[in-house]
Amino acid sequence: MAATVSTPSVALGLRMLGNETSKALRVTWVHKAPLILQTAGMLAFYWVIQLFVGGGRLVPELLAMTFVAYLAYIVGYITLLRMAGDVLEEMYTGTLEQSLLSPLRPWVASTGRLVAALVEGLLTAAVVTAFYLVLFLWVLDVELAWRWPALIPLTITLAEIAGFAMFIGGIALIVNSIGAIVHVIQGIVMFFNGAIIPVFVFPTWLAIASKILVPTTLGMDASRRFLTGGESLGRMWSDGTLPWALLHAAAVLLLGWTAYQTAIRRGLRGGRLGA
């Protein structure tokens, strides 16, 4: 038997992306216990934060304005942590180098890990959403008006999370103490993306800085304005909010892809990608 030498194609790329994603999900599933703890922690954390902000009580108006941003924080938190953790673990165990013995470019394997991390984040967010929807609708009387066009700013937010997670994955290839950096970033995202208090109550300079520098803030502010502020997407498009959010997400995606590619090249030059 001879080795099959095939030229990479889009179909092959998609197949291998699926391979990478299913592998990452299987590995995640093996470690189920931390997932349950993580989900419970995310459930409790929002409650505690909102009690703190509300001076000992849950404020329905504040919950409606911050909940979607908190979900974005959950997805971002898990995706970033998973990307950094997986990259480090695979470096230390040598499977990262094995994954590089693939006919496809390294970022394809990384995209597979990213998709798995996003799935984990979205599933956790779905459980948290289910719990709080019951609480909001039947206990706290919080008004959440869901409209399907909200998927547009939410998708932009997901793209931004994906780009930023890729960026963090690239940094993890270079900086061993990435865990500390990720935790600081996660704290910044939570405080400034509107998950605790809405961005519009920030001082103007801080709101602008948050929208430029903190991933998910732009998309979450647009989602809040659409879902609870009664603004239309058309208006947000014409006032520049959505184009800017799109551009921002595209820039973060490009930054993430470039950072990952650069880090891989640097790792190969330095022989630092293995155990």
Add this chain to the structure above:
Amino acid sequence: MAGAGSKGEGVAIELRGLTKRYKGVTAVEELSLDIRSGQVFALLGPNGAGKTTIIKMIAGLVTPTEGTARLGGYDIATHRSHAVQQIGAVLEGSRNVYWSLSAWQNLIYFGRLKGLRTSEIKPRAERLLTELGLWDRRKEQVGSFSRGMQQKVAVAAALVTDPQILLLDEPTIGLDVEASRTVRQWVLRLAHDEGKTIVLTTHQLEMAEELSDRVAIIRSGRIIADLPTDDLLDRYVEDRFAVEVAGTPDTLAGALPTDLAHGSSSSRTVIELPTAEQDSLHAVLAELHAASVPVLAVSRIRPNLEAVFVRLIEGQ
């Protein structure tokens, strides 16, 4: 130089001027080699000599500072996607496979990683796991296996795509005697029966001597010897004689010269002379003749690979 994808005369791996410097420190310098298809090539050297760097440069896992590596005619730098499909690798100090997954899941994953379809991988995975004695435990997590079994899974994962070139960096490290023997038997079979090209690094020189067709000894990033294994051992043949006689020291009691070193197998005894002087040899042969001991052979003493390695590394 051959074009992309073209193969030289049975050459599986071509290295030309391969050099690696890390922040001014030269790990590998001006390495040029051709390794033929079906050859077991042992790369030997002390720790830090550059063996792993060479293996990783061949695999495209370390970018050379200068030089090129071609696998099956494909340059690893410019035709990476084709070149890596020629390789299976077991890397030193690594798990190489996912301990959270089962042996079966690992083989399916690594097969797909190289672009194979599941339907192509399954029969190969089944054959590999059966031959390595892992079939009954294929659904168990690799993390629950013994070190030897984990290494077997790593070898199987490297072989699941049926690569033409196998890079084995310390493949038997940490293995028990039986697992090590299994890996050694596999190396011989893959090279001699299936025509695979195998690049092997190891500190177990006895194993290298047993398996390799050709040996390169590397010191401080430079190759100081590169010869077919037999030629290398012949080159360092010692200037003294060994006389092989029938019988064991017990059965020959009183008939053997008492002042000479001798070793024995089940039915033969080898007497080692301290010099190559003809007079000494004749004297010993006369003594044996007088005692009616059957002489089977007289030869120059050939050192083992370990002795040659030590002499070369110590600069003798």
